[in-house]
Amino acid sequence: MRVLLALIALALAAPLAAQDSLPPAPYAYQQLEDPELEAQATELMHTLRCLKCQSQSIADSDAPMAGDMRHQVRTRIAAGEDPEDIRAWLIQRYGDYVSYQPRVTAATWPLFAIPLALLVIVFFILRGRFARRSKGAGE
Structure with missing residues (x-):
């Protein structure tokens, strides 16, 4: 059985080896x-x-x-x-x-838009936190 498996593996590997030997x-x-x-x-x-x-x-x-x-x-x-x-x-x-x-295409535009959207969200979150801190420190 091992010999048969070895022969099958060798037969399948030969075309792959031939491609790299060109x-x-x-x-x-x-x-x-x-x-x-x-x-x-x-x-x-x-x-x-x-x-x-x-x-x-x-x-x-x-x-x-x-x-x-x-x-x-x-x-x-x-x-x-x-x-x-x-x-x-x-x-x-x-x-x-x-x-x-x-390239920006219909399939790839989210890859470009999502990071920008995340930056905008982070900006508004940080702006809200700093506004609350400065409001609380001023009282």
């Missing part, structure tokens, strides 16, 4: 020849999140997926595509989470 995409670690285009690509890569690492930009991550994303960014920049169009394409492909610059 050679990196050409522009994953190679910069563009034009320094201006490379600067545009690097600036964009620092604003995009590695989906595997989640705490690093694709410029800083060594994950294979980040290398593929760097390759896509550099290839599209070299082809003359606008960095914001590339960002929009990556967001469409991977979701809003890929960008370090969140």
Whole structure:
């Protein structure tokens, strides 16, 4: 029974191991020849999140997926595509989470509004307490 389980685990792990053993995409670690285009690509890569690492930009991550994303960014920049169009394409492909610059949409506006609402509530609570203290101290 153990041998059968080991064979099943090995069979399921083989495709995963094969993905990480593929050679990196050409522009994953190679910069563009034009320094201006490379600067545009690097600036964009620092604003995009590695989906595997989640705490690093694709410029800083060594994950294979980040290398593929760097390759896509550099290839599209070299082809003359606008960095914001590339960002929009990556967001469409991977979701809003890929960008370090969140957009305000119908689904995300509460994330921006709730902290502001809490600050307003705290302001009024503190104002009421200080008003009562100063009123009580003046008598």
